[in-house]
Amino acid sequence: MGRAPCCDKAAVKRGPWSPEEDAALKSFVQTHGTGGNWIALPRKAGLKRCGKSCRLRWLNYLRPDIKHGGFTEEEDNIICTLYSQMGSRWSLIASHLPGRTDNDVKNYWNTKLKKKLVAGKVSSFNMDNNGGFTFPNAAISSSTPLPILSDVGYGFSVDPVMQFSLSPPSSCPNPDNSRSSNIVVVSSQQGSTVSDTGSVHHHLQQQQQFSYEFPYELINGEMGVPSLAGFSQAD
DNA sequence: AAGAACACCAACCGCAAGGGG
DNA sequence: GCCCCTTGCGGTTGGTGTTCT
Structure with a gap:
């Protein structure tokens, strides 16, 4: 039964x-x-x-009190920030957006925002004091502190060898913060998507910088526009 | 002009959690 | 503590409109 x-x-x-x-x-x-x-x-x-x-x-x-219509850039950034902090908790994310429903936010993420992020059209993010990340309207560069999250795009232009750096928050809740991260690098070129993966174990302490060099291959002699599609914490 | 492919989003489904008896 | 009912949630589907070939 x-x-x-x-x-x-x-x-x-x-x-x-x-x-x-x-x-x-x-x-x-x-x-x-x-x-x-x-x-x-x-x-x-x-x-x-x-x-x-x-x-x-x-x-x-x-x-x-339902708000219909397109999402604002501010709402985009709120969604990205919260998604990076808690994943697909759509009802929680929606509770931070007056007039938006979990279904709305979920649909918007799945159909538009995810693609926008992979294309690098959404601002980068910074680690906050709680270990979370925010998306300021700042220019993206390869030296911007990296997030720990999954399934979120991170656009920047790079050399064939990309170097990422990750700064722990100044008041790191766990000073002996050891993490293992998986990295997925995706390059969108005309007509094709190229991806590669790597992983790294790092040991973060207060004020300590972590960096990871990712050997990025030239495909067909041309560098596409790569983005960090996933940088997830593995417990 | 027509069919195919894609995008969007409302709605459904199934599971887990919470509460009352 | 257990069972049953209801709600809430996240994942997925399917219909419809739009764009592309």
């Missing part, structure tokens, strides 16, 4: 919401509230929808 479905799928409507359903849900919630029970709500509101579907529709679309 599998898990019992949350509702009778044969009896509920699925797919896109009609304006009438939206109006019915919105009117009901604004008049009666959710009553703390989404499962019972569709029946009370006269909707042939699953409670989960109603909840999602309300939270992601019908709530009055």
